[in-house]
Amino acid sequence: xxxxxxxxxxxxxxxxxxxxxxxxxxxxxxxxxxxxxxxxxxxxxxxxxxxxxxxxxxxxxxxxxxxxxxxxxxxxxxxxxxxxxxxxxxxxxxxxxxxxxxxxxxxxxxxxxxxxxxxxxxxxxxxxxxxxxxxxxxxxxxxxxxxxxxxxxxxxxxxxxxxxxxxxxxxxxxxxxxxxxxxxxxxxxxxxxxxxxxxxxxxxxxxxxxxxxxxxxxxxxxxxxx
Numbered sequence: 727x728x729x730x731x732x733x734x735x736x737x738x739x740x741x742x743x744x745x746x747x748x749x750x751x752x753x754x755x756x757x758x759x760x761x762x763x764x765x766x767x768x769x770x771x772x773x774x775x776x777x778x779x780x781x782x783x784x785x786x787x788x789x790x791x792x793x794x795x796x797x798x799x800x801x802x803x804x805x806x807x808x809x810x811x812x813x814x815x816x817x818x819x820x821x822x823x824x825x826x827x828x829x830x831x832x833x834x835x836x837x838x839x840x841x842x843x844x845x846x847x848x849x850x851x852x853x854x855x856x857x858x859x860x861x862x863x864x865x866x867x868x869x870x871x872x873x874x875x876x877x878x879x880x881x882x883x884x885x886x887x888x889x890x891x892x893x894x895x896x897x898x899x900x901x902x903x904x905x906x907x908x909x910x911x912x913x914x915x916x917x918x919x920x921x922x923x924x925x926x927x928x929x930x931x932x933x934x935x936x937x938x939x940x941x942x943x944x945x946x947x948x949x950x951x952x
Contacts, residue, residue, distance in 0.1 A: 727842065728752045730769075732762035732776035732788065733804070738827075742775070742804070745831045751838075759783025766792045771799060773838060778805040778816065786819045793820035793880055797867065800841035804829070814917060820880040823907060855890045858935055858950045862890050869929075876928050881906075885921050886929070889938070889948035898945040922946055 729751045733739050743753045754771070756762035759782040766774055774792065778785035789801055802823045803816045816824045822844075823837050853864035859872045867883055869876045878886065884906050889897060899918040922938065930936045939947050 727772045728754065728770060729838075730754050730756065730762065730765055730771040730774045730776075732756045732759065732766075732774065732780060732785070734758055734777065734780055738777075742834075745834075749835055757781075759785065759788045762788055763791055766799070767795045773841060774799055774801045775804050776801065778803060778807050778812070786815055789816070789821050790819045797880070798845060800845050802834075802837060802841065804834070810917065814920065817881040817907065818879055822880075822884075855893075857890060857893055857937060857948065859933075860890075860929065860937055862887060871929060871933060878925075878928060881921060882924055882928070886925055886948075889946070892948075894947065894949040896941045896944050896947045901945065918946075 727750075729746055731739065731742055731746070731753055733742065733755065734757050739755055739757075743755060746753045754765060754769075756765050759780040761782070762774075762776060762780070763783060765771075776785045776788060780788065783791070785803060785805065789803065792799065792801060800822045801820065802825060803821045804825050804827065805812070805816075806827045813824050822841055825834060825837060855862040855864065861870045862868075864887065867887075869878055869883065869886065885902065888902065888906050902918050926938050930938055935951050937948055937950065939949060939951075941947055
């Protein structure tokens, strides 16, 4: 498996590269955002690990640009910036996971394996989920409501897809955190609530039939109104 590490701190590069290589990965390194973008766009990588604080293009903008060019490449942000605001920004810009320094290699490896399984198992053919007048194309990763296409961020889409695959099932906030982002950071539950509200504004705002419902004290559920 080919991994790209975008990191400008030599000590971090040395430690992370050695750890990944010992696990059998082939690691390429980019010392700044611009080089990282060029490498990510013009070469094949199975997964990309990047810092936020990078010279040239910062990690948030870099993540957004890479996902625009190659939406099916998983990205892990590995950074010292661990506040709720920073995590939300990272996920909003397309990161699939967010790991705060200092970290344990066992946790990094587990998250890499999880993302590689998730992206490696994608179906080749179109898969469609319909809920009332909401339609998700799992292959193209597009969303329509009443035939009108809805633009979602990568994180919003993953949340909607997870809820759609579990339609009519009440999903707790912990379920959502573990299955949408494969992460277990200690941020309480407001991050999930924030993203559900984002989805509501885009999916339900102008619709007569609401699809995203709150199960008080339990979580959220995507279903047709009865």
